[in-house]
Structure formats: structure tokens, C-alpha cells
Amino acid sequence: MSPLPALVLLPFLGGIAAWLADRPRAATVLRNREAPWRISLMVLVIETLLLLAATLRPSIHNGPWTDHFSVPWIPAMGIAFRLDMDGLSLSLIWLTLILSLPAVLLATRQVKTNAGAFHFLFLSTITGIIGTFLATDLFLFFFFWELMLVPMFVLISAWGHEDRQRAAIKFFLFTQGSGLLMLLSILGLVIAHYRATNVLTFDYFILAATPLSPSLSLLLMSGFFIAFAVKLPVVPVHVWLPDAHTQAPTACSVLLAGVLLKTGGYGMIRFNVMLFPEAASRFAPVAMALGVAGILYGAWLSCAQNDIKRLIAYSSISHLGFVLLGIFTGSQTGMQGAIIQMLAHGLSTGALFLIAGSIQDRLHTRDMRQIGGLWAAMPRLSGAGLFFAVASLGMPGLGNFAGEFLVLFATWHVSPPMAVLAATGLVLAAIYSLRMVNGIFLAAPLASPKPVTDFPAGQMAVLGCVMAFLLVLGLYPQPFVTFSAPSPPAVTAATGEGVSPP
Amino acid sequence: MIVHDLFLPSPLLALSAGTMVLLASIAWRRSAARSLSIGLITFLAALALTGRHVGSAPPGTVTLFIQDRWADYNGILIVLSSISILLMSWRDLARDPAHPADESALLLLTGTLGAVAMVFSANYIPFFLGLEILGISLLGLVASRRLRFPEGCEAAMKYLILSGLSSAILLFGAGLAYAVTGSLHFTLPVAAGSPGIQTAATIMILIGIFFKLSAVPFHLWLPDVMEGAPVPVAAFIAMVSKIAIFSSLVRFFGTGHLPFYMQSLMPAVIILTILGGNLQALQQTSFTRLLACSSIAHVGYLLIAVLSPGQLQSGVITIYLAAYTASTLGVFAIISAFGSPGHPDGTEIADWKGLFSTRPFLAVTLSLMLLSLAGIPPGIGFFAKFGIIATGVERQHDLLLAVLVTGSIIGLYYYLNIIRVMTGAATPLMVPPRTRQPELTVLVTVLTIIVIIGGLFPARLLRPLLPAPAMTPPYQDVMKASRSG
Structure with missing residues (x-):
């Protein structure tokens, strides 16, 4: 029995349990106001164990696709509930869990209003994300893609900060609107396949072999690209990101920056590059230029921010520009760099949002000018902040450096000017990261500091784990590079052998 | 007779x-x-x-x-x-x-x-x-x-x-x-x-x-x-x-192909209907007016499927009708359940402020119905809209699809706007008293279950129900013969 459907559904079912536990009657029986929080934590731990089992489970299939699950769903339209796992999806699911555990541990306990609903929505988002990483039926993929937006929208608009509702609607409109373009592309691909073979199917592996004319393939690819570009985000369509990240409650910022954005990168690898390899290579110059633009633009704006969360949000745009650049270099190295960068960015930025959230909880402001030096008052928090800020500026020895280095290396082979421009982004990264470190941690303390409590040891231990992951990723990335390589669709898990040459 | x-x-x-x-x-x-x-x-x-x-x-x-x-x-x-x-x-x-x-x-x-x-x-x-x-x-x-x-x-x-x-x-x-x-x-x-x-x-x-x-x-x-x-x-x-x-x-x-003058007339009406309905809905402050405008837009979406004969058409029209009926009925049932004599009857959007904290059951079900109307999973409206787009892609109605996407994004805005209002802070004055109304609770629950189950397992609803292409020449001959005889 494959653990994949359980992996997808468990957080959702656990979320329902958490919600029910928060009902007034249940709360008196349990005599525990924190029941939803405990249940969510438990669900995530079980999910992690399940994932561990799935990772260690000996692959029954030959080839890169390690696991497979499929039941028919809407047979009349050739839609199946089909999940497949390869190294790329597995490592991204690991990232999801590694980030959501600290997010729940550190940031959702203080949610007091409607805690049950909060945890239900949080866990539903995780279900949507994991489903997106596993689905290999295009309809199912789109279903999960849309499904993760709804709970995130409610989370931002109900539990976010001061300007939350505008940010939530902006987030939803951008992602959903671009999602409709992807739906058009999916249907275009399916119908093209139907015209060619008279078989109506949404199966990723079968559709990968569809014969397409160059212009049609470019058109279909651009539909997918726009949807993923909004999510990643790529520069002209990034407008939703700074608002959504800034206004979201802490745990959701972590999930947004750490994992939700990665679904965009994942989609580009899995669908743009793998389904339409030729169109992707023709489109590459445009995509790479957009990537460089994102790196520079995000970094430049980041230097001008005073709101900590906004600063981190803009820095995300810059870092994810590297991902876009790496994916479209067309080389193995670039792809590996992009994946490492996705993992490392998820860890470092997720942790930075956690720290920013903790500062906001303690000082009730996100404005760097009003925070002043925290090092004396909160040495542990400040130390962790320094570590992740340095990681995000690309310090050698940490994960981000490995990713960015591989991407720049691959870009140099394709276009040296682009590599030079992209490397300039690293300089800007140093400026904004150090400006943040200076402003928050190292500056002179304010005249009238508020009494604050530092991170307790337990929370430091959690952050310590994240630091350890980043260090390993930076010092010895080779196992991750081989492990997380995406598998080509020409080899399916169902049979372990090639379906047909693409 | x-x-x-x-x-x-x-x-x-x-x-x-x-x-x-x-x-x-x-x-x-x-x-x-x-x-x-x-x-x-x-x-x-x-x-x-x-x-x-x-x-x-x-x-x-x-x-x-x-x-x-x-x-x-x-x-x-x-x-x-x-x-x-x-x-x-x-x-x-x-x-x-x-x-x-x-x-x-x-x-x-x-x-x-x-x-x-x-x-x-x-x-x-x-x-x-x-x-x-x-x-x-x-x-x-x-x-x-x-x-x-x-x-x-x-x-x-x-x-x-x-x-x-x-x-x-x-x-x-x-x-x-x-x-x-x-x-x-x-x-x-x-x-x-x-x-x-x-x-x-x-x-x-x-x-x-x-x-x-x-x-x-x-x-x-x-x-x-x-x-x-x-x-x-x-x-x-x-x-x-x-x-x-x-x-x-x-x-x-x-259900066959339309005469040629209709081929140019219908797209124009569809485009006007989708854009007109959605744009008008944007300005509404009254919930019923908003639903009226949204129903105009839904007619426009449905007409796209009418205009696209093909393998998918029949099942899609069937499921779209079911989706539209269940979701809209759900919204109206919730409005009826919300209103009580002597209090705001829920026909103004502003009445719904803070409903998530005052009456969570109604707020959650209403959000689900609205998302279903907007075409977002897990509601049945998602699959229905998916089907409409599929028929449009099948017949390559590029312009209509572009209009549909634009209309859906506009539609999303005003549906979300209601959810946004409901997540806002409640003013204590406006909390209506709960009245016992078992029939409405049952109705809302049943419709919610239909919307979710229909959204997750739409396969059973996909049935070819449309009448056969009506006017075939032999049939006409039979009719003429029967009239003269």
C-alpha cells in the first residue's frame, strides 16, 4: 500500500480534528485551550514519520520514480487521482515539513481567536502544497494548485496585520487569475493530444509524448509559465508578494515564503522544462533576462525598506530570481543549483520570517527604526537572526551560497554578461542583509527599551535544527544534488520503463 | 385534441x-x-x-x-x-x-x-x-x-x-x-x-x-x-x-451547429453578457443585486457551452446547471437563514460584517457557496467552470475564452469581497438573534453536502442528457407528410 494518499490527506483530516477540538463543548471536555495547537503538532509529527517511512521504503520500481498511486476519478474525461513521487517532490515535501513544524511550534500557539479554524486552514494549506508536489495528473495538479489558495486567503484576511484584507485579495486575484491561464494551457494540451491520438487523458506521462507544433508548444508553455511566474514570483507579476508576506500572520509568512513560492519553481521544472523542453529552450533567453531583472530589482528595493517583513519579502524576489535563472540555463548544473537554492531559501527565509514575527510579537512594530539594538536584550534571538541574515546574503559554507554559486556557474557558460549582472545582486544582498542586521541587532539600543523576553532554549533548539540543515546543505551539497534531481516523464513509476521516447 | x-x-x-x-x-x-x-x-x-x-x-x-x-x-x-x-x-x-x-x-x-x-x-x-x-x-x-x-x-x-x-x-x-x-x-x-x-x-x-x-x-x-x-x-x-x-x-x-448568422451574433451576446454582468456586479452594495448580476454572468458562461458542440458539451451543460442551481440556492438559503423579522434581512452586503465570529456555520457555508460560484475547488462550481473552459478550448473559441478568464477574475473579486466583509470585525449592535429554523439548517446542510460531494466526485453527474440534434432533414419530411396526411 502506497503511503502517498495518506501523506496528502493526513494534514487535512488532522485539521478537521483540530477544528472540532476547538468547539466550546469539546474544549470543556478536553479541559485544554490549546487542544488545536497540540493536535496540529501531533499531526505534523505523524506526517513526518510517514514521510520518513516513505523515504526509507525500498523503491519497488526501477528508475527515478520511487512511488506511485493511481485510482480513476472521473473516467469519462480521463482524469485519475494519480500521485507519483521522485527525488524532487520528496525533497520539497521534506522542506514543507521541516518548515511547518517550527512554524507551528513557535508561531501558532499564541493564536487565540478561533484557534481551531486557524489550524484547520493552516493544515489544509499544507495538504494543498503536498498534493501539488505529488500530483501527476494535470487536472489533479490544478485542483491542488487552486485548493491551497483558499485557506491561505482566509488565513491572511482574517488573522493578518493591519492592511490584511487588501493584501489577501491581491494575493488571491493574482494567483487565481494566472491559474486560469494555466488551466487553458492544460486543456489545450489535452485537446491537442486528443486530436492526435483520440485518447482523452490528463495523465502527465502520456501527455509528455504529445506531438506539438513549435508555435503551439510555445503558446501552451507560456500559459504554464505565467502561472508559475506569478507564484515564484518573477518581476513584472510580483506585486502581490510584498503585501501578502508583510500582512500575513507569522506562521503563514513562513509557509508562504518557505514553501508556497517553491510550488512555482517546482512547476517550472516539472511542467515547463520537462513537458515542453524545446519551447523552454527557445524561451530561455527571455526567462533568464526576467530572472536577472528579478535579482537586481528585488535586491534594490529591499535596500530601501524599513519594514523588516517587507525587506525580507523583497529579498525573496531577488533570491528566487536565481531559481528562475538556474532552471532556464538548460544545463544540469543550473537545475541542481536552482533546486539547492529553493531548499536553502526556504530554510533561511522561513527562519527569518519566524524571527521577524517574534520581534513583532514582543515589540509590536516591524519598523527597523523603532526597534533599535536588540543584541543586549535578546542575545539568542539576535544570534539566530544574524546567522540567517548571513545565510541569506550568500555566505560560503551555507546552503544559499552553494545554490547561487552553481546557478552563476551554469549561467556563465550560457551568457557571461548575465552572470555578471546576476552576481551584482550578491553585492546588493550583502548591503540589505547587513543593513538589517545593523538596524535591528547591532545598533545602539533605544533610549527607553521595552522589557522583553529572549527565545527560550526549546525554541532555540528548533531553530538550531534549521541552522544545521543549512550548514549541511552548504558544506556537503552533493547528496542533496543527486537525491533531488527531477525525473524525466519518459520514465514512469507504474512500469519502471520508458513509455515512449519524448 | x-x-x-x-x-x-x-x-x-x-x-x-x-x-x-x-x-x-x-x-x-x-x-x-x-x-x-x-x-x-x-x-x-x-x-x-x-x-x-x-x-x-x-x-x-x-x-x-x-x-x-x-x-x-x-x-x-x-x-x-x-x-x-x-x-x-x-x-x-x-x-x-x-x-x-x-x-x-x-x-x-x-x-x-x-x-x-x-x-x-x-x-x-x-x-x-x-x-x-x-x-x-x-x-x-x-x-x-x-x-x-x-x-x-x-x-x-x-x-x-x-x-x-x-x-x-x-x-x-x-x-x-x-x-x-x-x-x-x-x-x-x-x-x-x-x-x-x-x-x-x-x-x-x-x-x-x-x-x-x-x-x-x-x-x-x-x-x-x-x-x-x-x-x-x-x-x-x-x-x-x-x-x-x-x-x-x-x-x-x-445541439448541432448553429446557422451562420448565429455564429456571429451569439459570441457578441456572450461577450456582452459575461463582461456586462461581472462589471455591473462590481458596483453593487446590495447582495441580491450582486447575485442578479452574477447570475447574468453565469448565463454567459453557460452560453459558451451551448455554442461549442462536441464530445464534452452535453455533460458540461448538465453539470453546470447542477452547479449553478446548488450554489445559488445555497446562497439564497443562507440569506434566508440570516435574516430574521425586525432585523437586517441580509440583502445588504454590509449586514454581513463579522459573520465569521458571530455565526460561523453560516459564514463557512456561504464562503463555500461563493467559492463554488467563483469556480474554486472544492465546490462543484470548479468542475463546472473547468468543463466550460474545456468545451471552449475544444472548439477553439479563443476570444470567448479570454473574456471568460477576464470575467472570472472580476467575478472572483466581488465574491471574495463578501468573504472579506465577513472576516471583518463584528459590530455588536448588528448581531441578529438566533432563531430556531430547523428547515433552513437542514436545507443549507444538504446543499453544502451536494456542493462538496459534487465537487469531489463529479463523474456521476457527467451524463449526456441533451436532446439529440433536432432538425434532421428526414424528420422534417415525416412532419410534412403527417401534416398533409
């Missing part, structure tokens, strides 16, 4: 009989609760008799009524909607001793009778009779809003005049069609000569249908009438009369 030629679908018989029983009962003694119960029993009987008919038509003759799966399906949808609407209005009608309310139950019954007659009709005469029975019943229903009587009367007058105008145009078109073909068969007039009159007849009939269907540019009456009407009646206008007229539209054109 000679008795052995009689062919009558049983639901019609049940509804007519129920109407007479109800009239007799009112004449004996007035009682709102009894009238409503008789109405409910009649609807259930009509539902149970779906698929049966009285008498049989000799093959090759022209009958007044037709019974196929398309008619049965729409009949079921209409009767189910009427049952829900009856339940929605039950509380206000039965618990208000000041106003005798038997007429509402009666008009609901006759309105449903008219709608079902339209669905089953294969001839201009029963179609037009059904249309008028429905229209006249609606006139009374719209004016029956007790708390805001002047507004209800205004809406009813508006409806009377515009509905009369469109009926007249439609009737003129039907007359022209008869003049050309010599047949009252309810289908595209096709004859050997005089293409001008044929086109004029088709366009006039079409204008009449578009008026009733409130496609842009014939839509201006709908928001006003729905706003003036009581909430359950607004639901009746949005569901029952639209399903009836839409099913007639499909029967009129058949």
Missing part, C-alpha cells in the same frame, strides 16, 4: 392537480401552513412521477409535449429548486399571522407549473402558455414583499411591462415562424424559401428568450426586480425561470 392522441408528462399532471387541490383548500379555509404543506406534497409527487407520462403519441405525429432525458433533468432541477424555495419562505409565511399567505404558496405552485410546462413543451403553444403562467405568477410573487411594499410593487410593475414586451416580440417571432414553415413545432424555423423572414423569426424569438434569460443587452430589469422581490422569490427568478428558459433555448436550437 382527440383522447387517443393525448400525450402528457406526469409531472405536469401532478402539478396541475395539486394547484386545483390547493385552490379548493383555500376556498374552504385559509391556512398558510396547510397551503404550504399541500405545495410541498405536490412537488414531491411531481418529483416521484418524473419520467412517466400519460397516453402515448403515435410515431410520426407532432405532439404538444416531449419527454426525454433533457426535459426530465430540467424538470427535476426546477422542482427541487421549488422545494428549496418553499422551505426558504416557510418561516416568514407560516409565522406571520398578520398577512394571510396562501397566495404565495399558490403562486409558487403555478409558477413551477409554468416552468415545467416550458421544459416539456415541443410546440409553441404550450411553451408560450407555460411562459405566461410563469410570468404572471412571478408578478404576484414579486409584489408580495410585506415589509417594503412600495419597492415590491415597483419591481413588479417593471417586470410586468418588460416581460409583456418581450413576450410580444417572442409571439411575433413565433407567428413569423409559423408563416414560413406552417408548423408550430418548437425548433429553428427551416424552410425552403424566404430566408429573410426565417432570420427575422429566429432573431425575434431569440430576443424574447434573451429578455427572459436576461442576457446583456436585455438584462436591465433583472437586478431591479430581484432587489425588490422577497429573498425566496428572488431565488425563484434566478433559478426556476432561468432553468426553464435555458432548457427551452437548448431545445430550440438543438
